[in-house]
Amino acid sequence: MERARQIGLFRYMLIREAADSSLTGRQRGALVRALAAKPHTDPTGRTVRITRWTLDRWISNYRTGGFDALVPSPRQSQPRTPAEVFDLARALKKENPSRSASQIRRILHAQLGWAPDETTIQRLFRREGLTALSAGLVEPAVFGRFEADHPNEIWTGDALHGPRIGGRKTYLFAFLDDHSRAIVGHRWGFAEDTVRLAAALRPALASRGVPQHVYVDNGSAFVDSWLLRACAKLGIKLVHSAPGRPQGRGKIERFFRSVTEQFVVEIASGDGVPGRQLTDLAEMNRLFTAWVETTYHRTVHSETGHAPLARWLAGGPFPVPAPADLAEAFRWSEHRTVSRTGLVSLHGNRYQVDPGLVGRKVELVFDPFDLSFLQVRLDGVDRGTALPFQISRHSHPKARPEVPAQPPAPTTGIDYLALVDALHTAEIAQKVNYAALDPTPSPVPDDDVDDHTTD
Incomplete structure (x- = not known):
């Protein structure tokens, strides 16, 4: 089933632009011919060519059935060669x-x-690179300058390793609009994972609109199936940079340099360098938002000649997704087979589902922070909710909340060892020297008496 979903995502990202309903027949035909004329890399890493007839069929299926219509049956998605x-x-x-x-x-x-x-x-x-390489020198790749034609055409996402707060390392997820250089979403967190990525991307989509493309690297958070599902649900084409070819992310790397030179440098690092002593992530995110909105967004960019926020606003307004659509896109899903007793298991929990689904592989859709409520779907069709039968875990293992640094526990001020030492000292001072108090003089040894007499 997971392989089938990966194939569906591959097909969607391939035909997403050509399936745009606003295109004319002539425009769509040109896009489809261009796709059919060049090779593509499928989810297994193979280089394949897709015929125009196949592309037209995928577009038709997507228009009638949405993303789920692009997902093949599990039998069709199995590899033929062992x-x-x-x-x-x-x-x-x-x-x-x-x-x-x-x-x-x-x-x-x-x-x-x-x-x-x-x-x-x-x-x-x-x-897999096993083909013999041709002899001779390879001409170095030449990279030209590129900029999106309008705002919300391309968002570039990346993560920056930041300073330590309360002894814990911080990470910044940020998304930059390629045309305006505006920062459309950002979030500091204590982990470089999917949850922190969602905390940066979801508010950006809710307030800045939906981009046509999101361009990211191949970090673990950016290749998570959750992000693929969210982009597919919102109609975003997710593009990953080629391994070892970071040239397309130069704009956000330049922004991260500004963050380091203008924001991070003002935070106390704990090694004697003066700066603002931060106590928690909430304060860090609040100060960073203030810096982005009042300094970075209002400073004229050296490449564009405009302030990033002003250039982004000039291309608006931008429609934002409905809250229900956004919530659906940011839910997670996993597939499970219903047991003979009508139960499904998910990360140690067991749930009761419709008995008519016994033996079927269903999709469980849920909020990663609340595993008490699961929606059940079969082939994309809603089949009710899963009733909790035995709950031992209330959140997904990957959904680790940001735990604020705990303040030091109050102390009593009692030094037990100091008390023991004082007691011992007092006892020594109170001891009586009985030998010094005895009035009887000590006898003098005979050897010490002078051996003489007086007349």
Whole structure:
């Protein structure tokens, strides 16, 4: 089921622009022809080409059934070639790099009695870098300057490692509008995870509108299935930068440099450097918002020649998503098979669902911070709610709230060891020297008496 959802997301991101209802037939045809003319990388990493007929079919399915219509059945999404065959093909290629795909196919056929076609093996080698590289120097890549044509066309997201607050490291999630350089969303947190990312992105979408594209790197928070689902539900095309090619994120990296030089530098680091001593994240986020809105957004940008906020507002107004649509997009979902007793399990909890779903694989949609209420869906159709049967966990394991630094516990001021020492000292002072109090003089030894007499 998870593989099927990944295929659905791949299809959606491919046809999202061409499925826009505002396009004319001529415009849509040009987009579809362009997509069919170039190769694409599918969820398994293979390089594939999609025919125009297939793209038109996906667009039609999306218009009639939405995102769920792009998700194939689990049977259709299963790979045709067993993983063991691919493992053997890799080993044969690494054993002797001069072997061609056709030669390895012959070896596989002789060993196993059958083999995948030569093109499949060649795609495997090309995908994993096992194809022999051509000799000679490679021309360095040339990168031109790029800027989005209007606000909310592209948002670039990234994370910055910040200072320590209360002994804990902080992280800043921020989203920058490519056209105006305005910061549309931001959030400081104690973790670089999905929850903190959502805390930055969700208010941005609610107040700034929905962008056409969101451009991010391949960090764990940015490749989480939650973000893919949220973007698909809101019609956003999520784009990940190629590994080792960070050139497209230069604008937000430049913003992070401004954050470090103008904001972070004013925070006390605890190593003797003077600065504002922050006590909690709420204060840090409040001060950062003040700096963004009063300083960064009002300073004329050296590249655009305009203040970021003024340039963003000039392209408005921007429609914002309905609260219900936004809430649905930011819910999480997982798939479970209903047991014979009509129960499903989710992270240690058990829930009662419709008995008619016994043996079926259903989708559980929920708020990660509240596992007491789950919506049940089958093939995208609502099938009621899951009633809590046994609850031991009230939030998702990844939904870790920001726990404020605990103030030091009040002390009594009692130093037990000092009390013991004082008692011991007093006892020593009160001891009586009985030898000094005895009035009887000590006898003098005979050896000490003078041996003489007087006349």
